[in-house]
Amino acid sequence: MKKVELINVSKSYDKQVDVISNINVTIEPGxxxxxxxxxxxxxxxxxxMIAGLEEITGGTLKIGEQIANNLSPDxxxxxxxxxxxxxxxxxxxxxxxxxxxxxxxxxxxxxxxxAAEVASMLGLTDYLAxxxxxxxxxxxQRVALARAIVSxxxxxxxDEPLSNLDAKLRAxxxxxxxxxxxxxxxxxxxxxxxxxxxxxMGDRIMILHEGKIQQIGKPIDIYNHPANPFVATFIGSPPxxxxxxxxDETTEELVVENELRIxxxxxxxxxxxxxxxxxxxxxxxxxxxxxxxxxxxxxxxTTTNVEVLGNETIFSFHVGTEEWMAKWSGQWHIGIxxxxxxxxxxxxxxIFDGEEGHLIKKTVDQSHHVVQQEVVE
Amino acid sequence: xxxxxxxxxxxxxxxxxxxxxxxxPVLYAFMISFMTGPEIIQGRFFPQTFNLENxxxxxxxxxxxxxxxxxxxxxxxVMLGQLVVCSLAAYAFVFFKFKxxxxxxFLFISTMMIPWEATMIPNVxxxxxxxxxxxxxxxxxxxxxxxxxxxxxxxxxxTIPKELHEASQxxxxxxxxxxxxxxxxxxxxxxxxxxxxxxxTTWNMxxxxxxxxTNQSVRTxxxxxxxxxxxxIATEWGVVMAGVIVVIIPTLLLLFIGQKQLxxxxxxxxxx
Amino acid sequence: MNTTGSLWKRSxxxxxxxxxxxxxxxxxxxxxxxxxFRTIYLSFFLTDQAGNAAINVGFENYQYLLGSSEFQNSMKxxxxxxxxxxxxxIILALFFALLANEKLKGIGFFRTMYSSTMGVSVAxxxxxxxxxxxxxxxxxxxxxxxxxxxxxxxxxDPEWALLSVSMSTxxxxxGFSFLILLGGxxxxxxxxxxxxxxxxxxxxxxxxxITLPMLSPTLFFIITISLINAFQTFGQIDILTxxxxxxxxxLIVYSIYREAFVNYQFGTASAQAxxxxxxxxxxxxxxxxxxxxxxxxx
Numbered sequence: 001m002k003k004v005e006l007i008n009v010s011k012s013y014d015k016q017v018d019v020i021s022n023i024n025v026t027i028e029p030g031x032x033x034x035x036x037x038x039x040x041x042x043x044x045x046x047x048x049m050i051a052g053l054e055e056i057t058g059g060t061l062k063i064g065e066q067i068a069n070n071l072s073p074d075x076x077x078x079x080x081x082x083x084x085x086x087x088x089x090x091x092x093x094x095x096x097x098x099x100x101x102x103x104x105x106x107x108x109x110x111x112x113x114x115a116a117e118v119a120s121m122l123g124l125t126d127y128l129a130x131x132x133x134x135x136x137x138x139x140x141q142r143v144a145l146a147r148a149i150v151s152x153x154x155x156x157x158x159d160e161p162l163s164n165l166d167a168k169l170r171a172x173x174x175x176x177x178x179x180x181x182x183x184x185x186x187x188x189x190x191x192x193x194x195x196x197x198x199x200x201m202g203d204r205i206m207i208l209h210e211g212k213i214q215q216i217g218k219p220i221d222i223y224n225h226p227a228n229p230f231v232a233t234f235i236g237s238p239p240x241x242x243x244x245x246x247x248d249e250t251t252e253e254l255v256v257e258n259e260l261r262i263x264x265x266x267x268x269x270x271x272x273x274x275x276x277x278x279x280x281x282x283x284x285x286x287x288x289x290x291x292x293x294x295x296x297x298x299x300x301x302t303t304t305n306v307e308v309l310g311n312e313t314i315f316s317f318h319v320g321t322e323e324w325m326a327k328w329s330g331q332w333h334i335g336i337x338x339x340x341x342x343x344x345x346x347x348x349x350x351i352f353d354g355e356e357g358h359l360i361k362k363t364v365d366q367s368h369h370v371v372q373q374e375v376v377e
Numbered sequence: 378x379x380x381x382x383x384x385x386x387x388x389x390x391x392x393x394x395x396x397x398x399x400x401x402p403v404l405y406a407f408m409i410s411f412m413t414g415p416e417i418i419q420g421r422f423f424p425q426t427f428n429l430e431n432x433x434x435x436x437x438x439x440x441x442x443x444x445x446x447x448x449x450x451x452x453x454x455v456m457l458g459q460l461v462v463c464s465l466a467a468y469a470f471v472f473f474k475f476k477x478x479x480x481x482x483f484l485f486i487s488t489m490m491i492p493w494e495a496t497m498i499p500n501v502x503x504x505x506x507x508x509x510x511x512x513x514x515x516x517x518x519x520x521x522x523x524x525x526x527x528x529x530x531x532x533x534x535x536t537i538p539k540e541l542h543e544a545s546q547x548x549x550x551x552x553x554x555x556x557x558x559x560x561x562x563x564x565x566x567x568x569x570x571x572x573x574x575x576x577x578t579t580w581n582m583x584x585x586x587x588x589x590x591t592n593q594s595v596r597t598x599x600x601x602x603x604x605x606x607x608x609x610i611a612t613e614w615g616v617v618m619a620g621v622i623v624v625i626i627p628t629l630l631l632l633f634i635g636q637k638q639l640x641x642x643x644x645x646x647x648x649x
Numbered sequence: 650m651n652t653t654g655s656l657w658k659r660s661x662x663x664x665x666x667x668x669x670x671x672x673x674x675x676x677x678x679x680x681x682x683x684x685x686f687r688t689i690y691l692s693f694f695l696t697d698q699a700g701n702a703a704i705n706v707g708f709e710n711y712q713y714l715l716g717s718s719e720f721q722n723s724m725k726x727x728x729x730x731x732x733x734x735x736x737x738x739i740i741l742a743l744f745f746a747l748l749a750n751e752k753l754k755g756i757g758f759f760r761t762m763y764s765s766t767m768g769v770s771v772a773x774x775x776x777x778x779x780x781x782x783x784x785x786x787x788x789x790x791x792x793x794x795x796x797x798x799x800x801x802x803x804x805x806d807p808e809w810a811l812l813s814v815s816m817s818t819x820x821x822x823x824g825f826s827f828l829i830l831l832g833g834x835x836x837x838x839x840x841x842x843x844x845x846x847x848x849x850x851x852x853x854x855x856x857x858x859i860t861l862p863m864l865s866p867t868l869f870f871i872i873t874i875s876l877i878n879a880f881q882t883f884g885q886i887d888i889l890t891x892x893x894x895x896x897x898x899x900l901i902v903y904s905i906y907r908e909a910f911v912n913y914q915f916g917t918a919s920a921q922a923x924x925x926x927x928x929x930x931x932x933x934x935x936x937x938x939x940x941x942x943x944x945x946x947x
Contacts, residue, residue: 053543074549086540090562100548151548385753392748396762399745399823403769405788406777420791466673475663481670488681490933492881494902495926498691498909498919499684502700522676552665581770583884584902588910599772603888606776614780621773632768633761640764640832 001029001185002064002077002154004050009059011045011211020045020211023059029154032181032188034202036195038234042211043191047157050189052076063155074103078155079148083163085140087132087147093119094128097146118150121180138169149180156181158190162197174201195235199223207231225350228357232280232350238314240280241324244354247272254279254346257320262297262346271361276354283314285348285363286326289341296343306334315340403625410618417614431619435605438616440593441623444601447513448580449627451597454517455579456572463526463571464564468556470527471534472542488524497588504589511594516586520579526571529642533567534560570642573635580628598624685926691919700915710920720921722896723904726811730900731879733815734822739868739875741819742826747860749827750834760831767824771884778817779804779889804890807897814889814898818882826871833867834860873936877929901925 004027011020020042027033035043048054050061052073061068068076079100087096095102097118098111106114119125122142132140141161148156161177162170178201181188192198198205199219207214207222207230214234215227226232226240233239245256252269254262256279264272289298301317313332316325317340326342334340347364409417410431411424435441470482500519509515537560545555561568583599590596605620632639667674692710694702714720745763749756766774781788782803790800803813841859850858861868883902886892892899892907899907901921909918 048543051543051547053546073543073546076547078547080544080547082540082544084538084540086538086544088541088559088563090559090565103548103550103554147544388748388751388753392753392756392759395745395748396759399820400762400765402774402777402781402820403765405781409780418786420786420788462672462676465669469666469669473662473666473669475660475666477663478666481674485673485677488677490930491681491685492877492925492929494881494883494905495922495929496681496684496688498700498905498915498922499687500680501910503679503684519676519680522673522680527673577768581772583770583772583887584906587887599770599884602770602772602776606779606888614786617776618780621776625769625773628770629765629768632764636761636764636828640760640828640835643829643832 001187003027003029003062004155004187004189005060005062006046006050007060007062009046009049009056009061011042011049011054012057018058018211020049021058023213025206025213025216027187027189029187030185032178032190032201032203034198034205035189035191035208036193036198036202036205036234037208037214039193041208043193043208044159046208047159047189047191050076051078051080051157076155077153078157079151079153080157081144081148081159081161083160085132085144085161085164087140087143089132091131092128093124093130093132093135093143096132096143097124097128097150099147100151114150115146118146121149122146137165138173141165141173145177145180149184153186155187155189158188160192161190162192163194170197177201195237199235207234209234225359225362226280227359229278229280229352230357232352236282238283238325238327240282240350241286241319241322242278242280243319243322243324245277245279245351247274247277249274254349254351257322259320260297260299262344262349265346268346268361272351273353273360277360278352278354278357280350280352281324281344281348282363283325283327284329286324286342286344288328288332289343293343296345298341298343301340301342303334303336303338303340306336308332403629406618406621409615410622412615414613414615431613431615432623434613434616435619435623438608439601439605439620441598441601441620443593444596444598445623447595448597448599450513451516451582451586451595452576452579454513455520456575458517458521459523459526459575460568460572462521463523464530464556464561464568466522466527467530467534468560470531471537472552472555472560485524485527488522494584497584501588510589511592513595515589516595516597517579519585523575526575529571530564530567533564537563566638567642569635570638573631573639574643577628577631688919688922688926691915692923694916696913696915698913702916706916710917711924714917714920714924719896719899720904723899723901726897726899727880727901729811730815730818730882730898731876733812734818734879735872735875738819738822739826739871742823742830742871743868745823745827746830746834747856749831763827764824764831766821767828769821769824771821772888774817774821775885775888778813778820778885782813782817782889805894807894810890810894810897814885817885817889818879821885822875822878826875829871829874830864830867833864836867837863869936873933876932876936880925880929880932 006023006025009020009023010018012018023046035046037043045054049056050063052068052071052075056069063071063076063078088099091099094112094115097115098106101111101114115128116125119128122145124139124142124146127135127139127143132143135143141164144161148158158177162173165173174197177190190197190201202219204217205219205222206216209230215222215231219235222231223235226235229242233242243257243260245254247253247264247269248255248261251261252264252266254264254272254277256262262279301319303315303317304323306313306315308331310331312327312329313334314325314327315332315334316323318324349361350359350363351361352358353360405422408422408424411427411429412421413430416424466485470478504510504515504519507515509518541559542555545559550558580597581599582597586597586600587603590600602620602624605617691700691702693705693707694710695704695706697703749760749763769777780786784790784800784802784805787803789803793800801809804810837860841863842855845855845859881902882900883906886898886900886903887906890898892903902925905918905921905925908914908921912918
């Protein structure tokens with residue numbers, strides 16, 4: 001277990017513009033840290049800089065207590081799993097797993113013992129004598145994993161290791177990688193473009209966009225309190241609904257897209273700026289209107305699209321020029337073009353500064369807690 | 378695709394007739410190599426008996442065994458030399474990033490446009506200055522560097538995912554060990570293609586051995602054939618043909634075994 | 650490992666790379682680049698027996714060559730030879746490759762037959778053809794005799810010698826061209842044919858609209874190689890005709906060889922070598938200029 005610290009790290013090619021800038025983060029020992037962002041955001045470059053495969057053009061990288069900027073990759077005491085697995089096609093599974101040990105001149109029987117151990121952990125025992133091309137995608141992925149684990153390095157880097165697997169296998173491997181990381185207690189730095197992977201696997205996640213950190217935090221905190229509109233739409237599926245809004249000083253209402261008027265409670269008003277804002281609301285916070293419902297903002301919407309997913313129903317509608325989505329749990333029989341009464345609360349809105357994009361108002365905590373531990377039959 | 382029966386018959390007919398025409402000279406030489414003088418003058422196609430007299434004669438007349446050995450040594454040396462020199466260069470072009478790489482690569486490619494015959498005069502003088510007449514190094518060394526071979530291997534090395542190189546770096550493999558333990562084993566097929574090509578072309582080389590062998594010590598079989606033909610002209614064609622057959626058997630065998638490999642490898646190297 | 654250190658440190662990549670390139674660079678310098686420049690240099694001189702430059706004569710060697718009927722004859726023979734061998738050789742090889750690309754039982758055997766000439770050295774093939782061209786006991790004249798046609802002095806008649814050498818050369822090169830073209834044919838995606846079959850296209854339509862366009866990079870390659878090879882022909886001339894009769898088969902490389910190593914005229918030989926180099930350079934450049942426009946790359 002080692003920590004990894006990036007201080008003011010930046011990257012530029014040919015002394016041109018920085019593709020990554022101002023990265024400051026400390027990844028704690030034993031932490032599962034996820035780097036997530038759309039493709040081209042610089043997340044892989046960052047991982048490769050940590051691995052030593054890419055030169056760091058500015059700032060300091062510390063691995064453990066040691067400055068690692070100029071260390072060669074093999075001196076950094078880490079392992080890496082690549083997106084295409086990077087298995088040696090001419091070597092058997094066993095030789096692939098022990099490749100790094102062999103380079104470090106470990107004794108042959110010691111190598112064998114370790115390979116057997118890791119292979120049984122990952123269910124590869126029967127395939128040790130095969131060549132990579134004789135394996136399925138999932139098995140190859142496991143070999144790549146085994147190769148990283150067997151090296152017993154305190155830090156493991158993974159670059160989109162699951163993106164070549166089908167959905168079912170991916171879900172399974174997510175929990176398996178997580179389990180292995182916990183048992184071995186390694187520090188994991190994991191790159192993905194898939195926000196579901198980030199949410200389900202990370203102890204903490206870092207969202208990168210255009211080479212800049214957007215937010216670092218626990219997945220649930222990021223979900224609840226996204227730091228800016230980019231994060232709000234990147235995390236969560238369907239994404240958070242956004243729209244332009246201004247404060248109507250006379251009626252003390254938030255006017256969204258010139259259409260939706262939301263009263264602002266007295267104590268909140270002072271926090272809101274006089275210029276434009278972006279409001280956001282999660283699809284699950286737009287609720288079906290029942291006759292008993294008294295508070296909140298009621299509105300009538302016309303559905304433009306409906307998707308029934310078995311246990312939940314997602315429909316879209318227009319608010320001004322924006323298309324919003326709502327997610328209701330359960331199956332709802334809704335037709336396209338139907339008028340639908342819904343309601344929402346001021347509390348569940350996220351409000352961002354219209355110019356700088358930072359979060360002005362968080363949503364109010366709506367999480368549930370298990371109160372009673374017993375279930376009574 | 379299915380082919381109809383009449384089309385099939387027509388195809389087989391064409392295949393048999395044309396391939397026979399192509400192979401005929403070799404077959405003819407093979408037949409002649411068993412014939413006695415009178416039989417040849419009669420103009421028969423099949424010899425009366427397959428006796429090996431011509432073969433024993435040709436080994437008597439010429440130090441053919443010696444020439445064969447020379448040809449093997451020269452061909453295998455050039456083959457190995459090319460494999461080493463070309464694979465090293467191709468590795469540098471693919472797995473190193475450095476200033477001037479494109480320029481050096483262009484220089485390599487430009488050597489393909491310089492016909493070897495246009496440079497042979499100074500080359501003969503160079504060999505004379507080095508006192509390499511009638512030596513194996515004189516016969517082989519000038520052919521070790523080969524732009525075509527470098528290009529062929531480079532094309533194959535380019536298909537190796539760069540992640541393999543990175544994974545090796547993380548494992549702590551040195552540059553040379555990565556070349557030796559990963560790149561070369563993965564590229565076995567291209568190496569075999571280039572090796573077969575190198576062996577074949579060197580075995581068949583004519584002008585260079587003609588220029589720099591002045592005695593029998595390192596003379597190759599091709600020059601032996603010229604010698605044989607000029608000695609024996611119009612007299613004992615059976616013996617000459619026996620010599621021809623002995624000379625072409627190694628390369629024909631190599632071609633029969635490696636035909637598929639050569640065809641794939643060469644057309645890939647030619648195109649991409 | 651990249652570092653932001655000194656220039657020396659940063660160039661470590663380049664220096665290691667140079668180590669790998671060094672064998673090639675040295676060999677190319679000694680046996681290709683140096684002799685090329687040396688040849689150009691020598692072409693402006695009269696030389697002594699040992700090939701040392703003696704008297705600078707400027708362009709006189711070239712002037713002499715261009716005026717000499719011997720050299721003009723050699724150029725004419727070379728160009729004729731190229732025209733005889735290259736188109737026919739490639740069309741034959743293409744025909745064989747198309748035949749051998751059909752999926753039939755035992756096709757591997759035929760492929761081996763077609764490619765076999767690649768395994769027969771120039772010296773060996775020349776000796777075989779020398780026998781076949783033999784006026785009294787050779788196969789060709791016997792054939793003519795049985796059909797009742799007059800005998801031909803294949804290699805001894807100035808009218809026929811170049812044609813005879815061309816015939817044998819076509820045969821020698823057909824194996825290699827065949828192998829390359831077959832490789833090109835087999836790289837064509839099978840689905841293209843399947844979809845054209847669904848459209849009901851016939852064999853020759855497919856040949857014209859799919860096979861040849863898709864094969865054009867390979868054809869382009871083999872045409873270039875064949876042209877260059879034809880200009881470099883030597884072995885068959887040395888064994889079959891020695892440039893004769895009356896210099897009708899004195900191709901340029903043979904002429905260089907004679908001039909340099911029989912007549913010891915290294916200056917004029919070098920000038921011829923430079924001309925050969927220029928011709929091949931022009932052919933390659935023309936090929937690439939024309940080819941780039943016409944060739945259909947996948």
